[in-house]
Amino acid sequence: MYSILVCDDEKDIVSALRIYLSSEGYNVYEAYDGKEALEVLGREEIHLVIMDIMMPVMDGISAMVKLREMSNVPVIMLTAKGEDTDKVLGLNIGADDYVTKPFNPVELQARVKSQLRRYMQLGGSTSNPDKASNEVLVIGGIELDDKTKEVTLDGEKVALTPTEYDILKLLMQSPNEVFSPAQIYKKVWKDNPYGTENTVAVHIRHLREKLEYSPAEPRYLKSVWGRGYKIEAENKNERG
Helix, strand or coil: CCEEEEECCCHHHHHHHHHHHHCCCCEEEEECCHHHHHHHHHHCCCCEEEEECCCCCCCHHHHHHHHHHHCCCCEEEEEECCCHHHHHHHHHCCCCEEEEECCCHHHHHHHHHHHHHHHHHHHHCCCCCCCCCCCEEEECCEEEECCCCEEEECCEEECCCHHHHHHHHHHHHCCCCCECHHHHHHHHHCCCCCCCHHHHHHHHHHHHHHHCCCCCCCCCEEEECCCEEEECCCCCCCCC
């Protein structure tokens, strides 16, 4: 059974989420501010976090920063309608996705399932061998082993979130092919790609920070102006 931590200062929302998620068979933990959420994460095995941004004591952004120091567990942020700045800020500091309040329970459950599937495939658990693969992808100094779910750069292991891993795998499976932000979002998030350019751009930036020696002048993860992103497969034996 997967355990989900729900954190929001509005008790009605926490209660509603507990009902929705429990009906799907998830074990639900509750917290009402970022400090409580971190305490739960410190003592329980949590597989996914759903967390509001605006909360007393410790807000969701501050909690996200602390959370990423201790775990790569997927995080879905809850934001108020139209708070684009909060959405991007949440993604900037490590969130995997966001849902706008008031949310559709069916949409939220779909995103929860998507994030859990990727997290467990990436090694959050050994109990879900869904579509296991022995594929090893190599481009230059980057190696992605889809059996062990490990990524290395010049032999050094690189820690990626499940979302980052899936984006990198998508690009590495089709070197030099350009994917638009909408295509990436649809393939990775399995969701309608409307207004998702910033979401994809933030995750691409995180990948560059982890895989490029000079993120401002990327050797591998290239932007194609007006079209999208690709991974460059040329100069394979040349160190960047």
